[in-house]
Amino acid sequence: MARRTGRRPGNPDTREAILDAARAAFAERGFDAASIRAIAGTAGVDPALVHHYFGSKDQLFLAAMNFPVDPGEVVPKVLAGGQDGIGERLVRTFLGIWDSPAGTAGIALMRSAVSNEWTARLLREFITTQVLRRVLDQLDVDLAELPLRGSLVATQLIGLAMMRHVIRLEPVASADPETLVVAIGPTVQRYLTGPLPT
Amino acid sequence: MARRTGRRPGNPDTREAILDAARAAFAERGFDAASIRAIAGTAGVDPALVHHYFGSKDQLFLAAMNFPVDPGEVVPKVLAGGQDGIGERLVRTFLGIWDSPAGTAGIALMRSAVSNEWTARLLREFITTQVLRRVLDQLDVDLAELPLRGSLVATQLIGLAMMRHVIRLEPVASADPETLVVAIGPTVQRYLTGPLPT
DNA sequence: CGTTGAGTTCAACAGATGATGAGTTTCGTG
DNA sequence: CACGAAACTCATCATCTGTTGAACTCAACG
Structure with missing residues (x-):
């Protein structure tokens, strides 16, 4: 089971870069006004990659909120x-x-x-x-x-x-x-x- | 001066209807999320009429806010x-x-x-x-x-x-x-x- | 009557947005 | 090396947005 071949998911920090950009954008403009395109832009990444990682804008928001002070x-x-x-x-x-x-x-x-x-x-x-x-x-x-x-x-x-x-x-x-x-x-x-x- | 022919502007209350719908929409969704189309819809009016009366969304907002408590x-x-x-x-x-x-x-x-x-x-x-x-x-x-x-x-x-x-x-x-x-x-x-x- | 002009609508443009799916690159593993 | 899977990009769709300009309706005036 679980044949693990191919590129490892231990990817670089572009995922974190997206989350940082997302937090900044959501903080500055709010959920609706913040656009995935703008977030991808300041993260230096293609907009489609955001969807690849997080699926939807909703889930991206949830992920970005997921390190509040405990x-x-x-x-x-x-x-x-x-x-x-x-x-x-x-x-x-x-x-x-x-x-x-x-x-x-x-x-x-x-x-x-x-x-x-x-x-x-x-x-x-x-x-x-x-x-x-x-x-x-x-x-x-x-x-x-x-x-x-x-x-x-x-x-x-x-x-x-x-x-x-x-x-x-x-x-x-x-x-x-x-x-x-x-x-x-x-x-x-x-x-x-x-x-x-x- | 002021040759006044044609239909008199003593129009019915559709202007007020638009303002009411606008206030409700802005209150419920905020400026950006409230759409002129939706406002026109609940006012029973074509979206273009909103622009005819108020020019732009900004001015519509200002007009709608213009009866706060003094x-x-x-x-x-x-x-x-x-x-x-x-x-x-x-x-x-x-x-x-x-x-x-x-x-x-x-x-x-x-x-x-x-x-x-x-x-x-x-x-x-x-x-x-x-x-x-x-x-x-x-x-x-x-x-x-x-x-x-x-x-x-x-x-x-x-x-x-x-x-x-x-x-x-x-x-x-x-x-x-x-x-x-x-x-x-x-x-x-x-x-x-x-x-x-x- | 017939002209005027406000009230009102229709159709359409240009731009932006979230999302999708197929395609390409890159790299770890066997 | 070669293969597979993940990282990543491109082109594109459908939808919604504010806004515009031309057209139509119709009551009031001369």
Whole structure:
């Protein structure tokens, strides 16, 4: 079985080049507006090769999104210090991620989620099952309050990311991260641990 | 002068029908993804008629956005009660607008601003010159702090609108408005009148 | 009536897009 | 070496896009 002759699949890094170009394009223009031709162009590759590797534009998008920060690794760090100051730590970590290569994927996901229903579902599920659930699982609050607290936090953080990286409204767009941490941290803290409307 | 013969322009409401269809389409799909053909279709009209009335897709978009809430009318109402409770009043008014017909235009503007540079500029200028400036002009705070306070508020409010009307994350998406007012009002209040990082 | 001009439609162009399938090159293995 | 499979390219299709210009309809005016 499995006669393995022929050229080995351990191919060079053109596959990664395509993924990089795809992430950049999706981040800059969103899913619909980013064209496979343009992606292939900046990757120095024939458009058909993209299909050869990834099959369809949808699957290319999925592949390009497939190295976000692993929430299972980063969330515990944020929670490590206990409930005191968790708001500021969360905002600080959140801001840091957007400046990393994973942030490109995040911007791509956010941009795409706005005009494309299935990418919106993707973002929603990522937020709920990957981030909020992990954070709130380890937080000492009433179980019935978790969803509201979680989505309130999401409200503030997504708004922050939108203003800073998509709409680029000044001075938030180029503000020093620590300034934002001090300003917004208490908000997140209150949403997580403060009193809530009934 | 002005020899006026021929069919009078006192035409029926097909022009308004086009604008309604355009607002709906832009709100649902964003500027790029909304097609003139689809708009003409739901308006029961030939696509060429859209161009006859509005010239180009850009101008159609501008015309469709041209009946937002007049900020010059709504802002004073929010400010009327003084600084106490202005946070809650702002959130309440903000939420109300999105459920009105003008909210459709707002969603359209937000959706479009994400994947289209010139509509993003439009949204940015609307936020800064029409809303934030008016609100902060009448607020008793240090002039140097205005931009930061303003964009922090924008951060929270845009995030709220995004989560409630675009991403539709539960339970924020279908929460009772007053619940959100009580939860988010204090945040806005603090951004406007509370202490700030230096 | 008959001319005028706005309301409206038809047909078509030029460009871009995602996708396909056949073909060519390149290289590891037997 | 020779063969097979993967990496890669070319040409092309069908579709959709915004936009244009010529045509037709028809109510109002002289």
